[in-house]
Ligand SMILES: NC(=O)c1ccc[n+]([C@@H]2O[C@H](COP(=O)([O-])OP(=O)(O)OC[C@H]3O[C@@H](n4cnc5c(N)ncnc54)[C@H](O)[C@@H]3O)[C@@H](O)[C@H]2O)c1
């Protein structure tokens with residue numbers, strides 16, 4: 001069966017790195033035909049058409065068609081997978097409230113359109129920042145869609161953590177299991193080495209504590225800013241790659257003996273208030289994310305998780321105050 005995948009912000013940087021990999025079968029698997037739906041703002045439709053021309057020119061065997069529109073109701077009609085990438089970036093002089101309002105104006109109507117028109121099995125990944133809170137806004141506008149279908153992306157942070165640890169220890173990334181990002185996709189996120197394992201040993205015991213606390217955590221948490229500083233633009237190919245990883249794991253399952261990280265609607269696990277969209281250690285079974293249960297959280301980790309969750313609660317309260325949820 002052909003799967004319909006909607007990508008918002010399709011003419012942007014991440015869109016350009018993402019669409020070709022979706023069409024070549026990396027999002028869902030090498031045997032799954034896809035129909036692409038590209039949503040853009042009106043002035044960017046022409047650029048999206050250009051990208052669609054290039055997609056045509058690849059003659060991808062799995063690509064069954066491409067629609068391009070500026071109408072969310074049309075873009076999400078019958079959608080099985082929605083990748084919400086387009087967002088309003090923060091510009092000079094913009095207050096936090098202005099940023100949240102501008103994004104509320106995007107993610108509220110998109111959530112509503114998903115509610116009204118998407119397929120019953122729709123799965124939503126929000127990439128556009130502030131990703132967790134944008135996902136919360138979209139989810140609250142889709143009361144008829146099960147809340148657990150709305151997720152935000154922390155897989156890029158997860159992959160960054162794998163890469164940093166791998167180069168520190170001189171081991172392949174495939175030797176590292178059970179990495180976790182907790183909390184918000186922001187500088188308060190907590191990449192956790194106390195549950196990660198390398199060759200069956202706890203990663204935190206293989207590195208010195210100063211490196212873990214003063215180098216590893218800030219390097220992962222501030223990597224997005226470091227990329228912007230170096231490239232003059234935010235991460236694009238690595239973000240697209242992480243979006244592919246997130247959806248592939250969600251649909252096809254996570255391997256036994258390992259887990260990954262995703263921001264999902266909290267059920268109250270680990271003291272994270274119910275309803276906010278926060279990153280957890282997760283496995284995917286039968287096409288559904290499940291939060292890994294039963295991990296011991298020491299005082300250091302507790303403080304880090306609480307700090308990031310507090311930020312998420314403040315973002316939630318701010319969008320509530322602005323009438324966006
Ligand atoms: N979660 C993560 O790990 C992560 C990583 C990297 C980037 N990001 C975020 O992803 C977002 C996109 O990044 P980018 O580099 O592709 O940005 P970009 O500016 O290159 O592209 C964004 C696109 O979104 C479009 N857009 C704006 N409003 C829209 C709307 N209402 N409907 C549809 N499209 C709309 C714009 O026209 C633009 O083409 C940003 O918010 C960025 O901060 C998140």
Ligand SMILES: O=C(O)C[C@H](O)C(=O)O
Nearest residue numbers: 129223224225227234235
């Ligand atoms: O776009 C950003 O602000 C950074 C991005 O979220 C990233 O983590 O690379």
